[in-house]
Amino acid sequence: MPFEVKACSIDEMHRHPTFADRTQAKVKVLLREVRSRETFDHNLTLRVWANTNDKMSPSEIKTALLVKAAAILKRTVSVAEIEVGGDGAVTRPTVSG
Numbered sequence: 183m184p185f186e187v188k189a190c191s192i193d194e195m196h197r198h199p200t201f202a203d204r205t206q207a208k209v210k211v212l213l214r215e216v217r218s219r220e221t222f223d224h225n226l227t228l229r230v231w232a233n234t235n236d237k238m239s240p241s242e243i244k245t246a247l248l249v250k251a252a253a254i255l256k257r258t259v260s261v262a263e264i265e266v267g268g269d270g271a272v273t274r275p276t277v278s279g
Contacts, residue, residue, distance in 0.1 A: 185259045188212040188223070190251065192244055198231065205234045205243055209251040213259075228254050 189212040198204035211226040232246035 184216050185262070186214045186216070187255070188214050190248065192247060193227070195244070195247065203233055203235055204231050205247065206231045207247045209247065211251070211255060213255075215262075226255075226258075230254065 189210075191210050193208040193210045195205060195207040198206050207230055209228045209230055211228060213224040213226055215222040215224060228251045230247050230250040232243065232250050234243050234246060238246075
């Protein structure tokens with residue numbers, strides 16, 4: 183099952199209410215899954231955070247948040263690509279995971 187990220191954007195971003203050096207965000211991801219002759223689009227919302235400081239530019243903060251989202255998405259896709267056969271045998275994740 184190959185997956186493809188079709189779109190990714192930061193929906194909400196704000197400072198953590200308790201930790202001054204942390205920024206939280208919701209990242210919206212459109213993930214396309216292709217199985218045989220079928221295509222499925224999955225709309226995901228990932229809640230992420232990154233350690234930030236006042237010296238960082240807005241683009242650096244957004245990059246840090248998107249890097250966190252990419253790490254979460256990679257783990258999610260690698261688990262989704264594990265196939266279980268009819269006999270219960272489990273395959274290893276593919277190279278993309």
